[in-house]
Amino acid sequence: MNSKILWKAKKFQKNKSNLFKYEKFLFSKYKFKITQNYNTLLRWSIKNPKKFWSSVWDFTRVKGIKNEKLEKSKIFYKNKFLKNSKLNFAENLLSKNDNSKAITFINESGIKKNRTWKELNRNVDKLIVFFKSIKLKEKDRVAAYLPNLIETVESFIATSAIGSIWSSCSPDFGTRGVIERFSQIKPKVLIICDRYFYNGKEINVIERLPLILDKIKSIKHVIVINYPKKQLLKSSKLKKVKYTRWNSIMKIKPIRFKFKKFDFEHELAILYSSGTTGKPKCICHRSGGVLLQHLKEHQLHNEIKENDNVFYFTTCGWMMWNWLVSALATKASIVLFEGFPMFKRDDLLIKIADEEKITLFGVSAKYIDALNKSKILNKKKYKLKNLRTICSTGSPLSEEGFNFIYKKVKKNVHLASISGGTDIVSCFLLGNIYEPVIAGEIQNKGLGMDVDIFDDNGKPIKNKKGELVCKNAFPTTPLKFWNDKNNIKFKKSYFNKFNNVWHHGDYGEVKKSGGFVIYGRSDTTLNPGGVRLGTSEIYSEVEKFQEIKESIVIGQSWDNDIRIILFVIMNKNYKLDNELIKRIKIQIRTNASPRHVPGKIITVSDIPRTKNGKIVELAVKNIIEGNEIKNKEALANPETLNEFKNLTELQY
Numbered sequence: 001m002n003s004k005i006l007w008k009a010k011k012f013q014k015n016k017s018n019l020f021k022y023e024k025f026l027f028s029k030y031k032f033k034i035t036q037n038y039n040t041l042l043r044w045s046i047k048n049p050k051k052f053w054s055s056v057w058d059f060t061r062v063k064g065i066k067n068e069k070l071e072k073s074k075i076f077y078k079n080k081f082l083k084n085s086k087l088n089f090a091e092n093l094l095s096k097n098d099n100s101k102a103i104t105f106i107n108e109s110g111i112k113k114n115r116t117w118k119e120l121n122r123n124v125d126k127l128i129v130f131f132k133s134i135k136l137k138e139k140d141r142v143a144a145y146l147p148n149l150i151e152t153v154e155s156f157i158a159t160s161a162i163g164s165i166w167s168s169c170s171p172d173f174g175t176r177g178v179i180e181r182f183s184q185i186k187p188k189v190l191i192i193c194d195r196y197f198y199n200g201k202e203i204n205v206i207e208r209l210p211l212i213l214d215k216i217k218s219i220k221h222v223i224v225i226n227y228p229k230k231q232l233l234k235s236s237k238l239k240k241v242k243y244t245r246w247n248s249i250m251k252i253k254p255i256r257f258k259f260k261k262f263d264f265e266h267e268l269a270i271l272y273s274s275g276t277t278g279k280p281k282c283i284c285h286r287s288g289g290v291l292l293q294h295l296k297e298h299q300l301h302n303e304i305k306e307n308d309n310v311f312y313f314t315t316c317g318w319m320m321w322n323w324l325v326s327a328l329a330t331k332a333s334i335v336l337f338e339g340f341p342m343f344k345r346d347d348l349l350i351k352i353a354d355e356e357k358i359t360l361f362g363v364s365a366k367y368i369d370a371l372n373k374s375k376i377l378n379k380k381k382y383k384l385k386n387l388r389t390i391c392s393t394g395s396p397l398s399e400e401g402f403n404f405i406y407k408k409v410k411k412n413v414h415l416a417s418i419s420g421g422t423d424i425v426s427c428f429l430l431g432n433i434y435e436p437v438i439a440g441e442i443q444n445k446g447l448g449m450d451v452d453i454f455d456d457n458g459k460p461i462k463n464k465k466g467e468l469v470c471k472n473a474f475p476t477t478p479l480k481f482w483n484d485k486n487n488i489k490f491k492k493s494y495f496n497k498f499n500n501v502w503h504h505g506d507y508g509e510v511k512k513s514g515g516f517v518i519y520g521r522s523d524t525t526l527n528p529g530g531v532r533l534g535t536s537e538i539y540s541e542v543e544k545f546q547e548i549k550e551s552i553v554i555g556q557s558w559d560n561d562i563r564i565i566l567f568v569i570m571n572k573n574y575k576l577d578n579e580l581i582k583r584i585k586i587q588i589r590t591n592a593s594p595r596h597v598p599g600k601i602i603t604v605s606d607i608p609r610t611k612n613g614k615i616v617e618l619a620v621k622n623i624i625e626g627n628e629i630k631n632k633e634a635l636a637n638p639e640t641l642n643e644f645k646n647l648t649e650l651q652y
Helices: 011-015 018-030 038-047 049-059 089-093 117-133 150-161 175-185 206-215 287-301 319-330 348-355 365-374 399-409 485-494 536-542 578-591 617-624 638-644
Strands: 005-007 101-107 112-116 141-145 165-169 189-193 195-198 201-204 221-225 242-245 267-273 281-286 309-312 333-338 360-364 389-393 414-417 419-421 426-430 451-454 466-470 502-510 516-521 548-558 561-570 600-603
Touching: 005 399, 005 414, 011 018, 018 038, 018 049, 018 287, 038 049, 049 287, 089 150, 089 287, 089 319, 101 117, 101 150, 112 117, 117 150, 141 150, 141 175, 150 165, 150 189, 150 267, 150 319, 150 333, 165 175, 175 206, 175 281, 175 536, 175 578, 189 206, 201 206, 206 221, 267 287, 267 319, 281 287, 287 319, 287 426, 309 319, 309 348, 319 333, 319 360, 333 348, 348 360, 360 365, 365 389, 365 399, 365 561, 389 399, 399 414, 419 502, 451 502, 485 502, 516 548, 536 548, 536 561, 536 578, 548 617, 578 600, 617 638
Parallel strands: 101 333, 141 165, 141 189, 165 267, 189 221, 221 242, 309 333, 309 360, 360 389, 389 414, 561 600
Antiparallel strands: 101 112, 195 201, 267 281, 419 426, 451 466, 466 502, 502 516, 548 561
């Protein structure tokens, strides 16, 4: 890959930047030497964690009571930042209260709603009154099974305002998927939308409610939202559960809420990350850490300013939704999109970016690739005058994707490829306005994050593929996994491979330029379209088919994305035909989600396994991608790997 520079910020852009203002702020506070050199700033932020995170609080004007103390520990995850500081996450998102626009909702068919800051504040107050009336308390869990609506944002803010814990799943997760997640955290309240739309199809969600309530006994109250500009769909009569319509809550007289300040470590939200075995992990995040990290990323890396219009294509089941909503803390307006991003026209999101005067436009690498292939932007249709930043995340953005943005979308724009994950509800690698954008590379480590690439022996390497790690503690290290006694699962997930060094299974490389390339998952977790999925949810559905004896699932690098491949061993007297393939896909789509559906289903005669009988997904993945197979001697049947080599079915 050539180090081809595609864009450099002009001097006046750097001088007007948040990053430059931050440097001047550091000079006034700590006599930090102003250089407009990102690496100098990065080194200082890593070397001085106490000063750095305290300065982020001050520079971004966090509302709360700050204590600068850093409680150091030799154990990575026991380090505590700004110990004993107090804040209310919701208060920081609602720091504006006027008639300007706070949120815009647009769906695939053009349904549009706006919410002013004043309306947003008032609706949150109404929700808080209702939550108190049903005796919702601090640390109670609120589960949301919702599309990307304004009401979803309002529900999240109200939940965090009173110190309850938020958790959400998008409705494209099937009933089983949502039960597996929410049942672990025992929510007291469930907020659900009656339906959603995707690619012109209406999907009834409310009909799933009886089964959810039957399986999750902790739910005492259900709030039902009708989809914007649609009549509420009828639902079955509910027993032992109080049922409230959203519209009736909005008739409540609001009472101006006085925000209680919670501890920096107070639980904010539970997100889910699936692995290869067992139920999805319930990752609990702390409010102070999330707020600081998001403010840092928004203002210092992505140059978000007050009155900007921020857009990210995401669902409520992905951590980028949390990231988007936090932009309200910078007093920026956010734009929510719901539905299929290429419904009836391939350039739908670009059209929205132009019409809504979007300043930061966030999408997946997969979307950029699809837009490139569609050829719809061959003729310049859109000026995108307000657009300053394009973010790409989820999966690696190819060099071709970088070139396409500058050739066909906009020449003078900061393209920030970013990489992080649900585990930290933020990013390890980001962009910055000081450094040039190089084709195919992520610009830099995030401020305060000592990120590196290790080989299998835990040694730093350059210009070679290895494991992405973080060598220093940071405030969005998860607080805990829910129901994880003695942090057993937690430690295994992040600190099992390297001693006291964070590792979560991303495969990457540090280039000569200092930029990074992320190649995808180094473990067997799937990552199609940038959404992290576990194989266990696929296995549990495939096991229900009597025709199938055994199966193995892997992710294949394909077309600048990840394609899910399901290999099956058939039982005697059965064969894999089109009808069975169709049934398998429907089953997975219904009970897991559309994202879990395999791109290919292929029969094999045997599956590689260890001598104690465990199937070896990573060995199959490496074989089909042409990588070296390590530790073959650990396999009971290494000869089976030959069956997976150069498969014709995987070439198209």
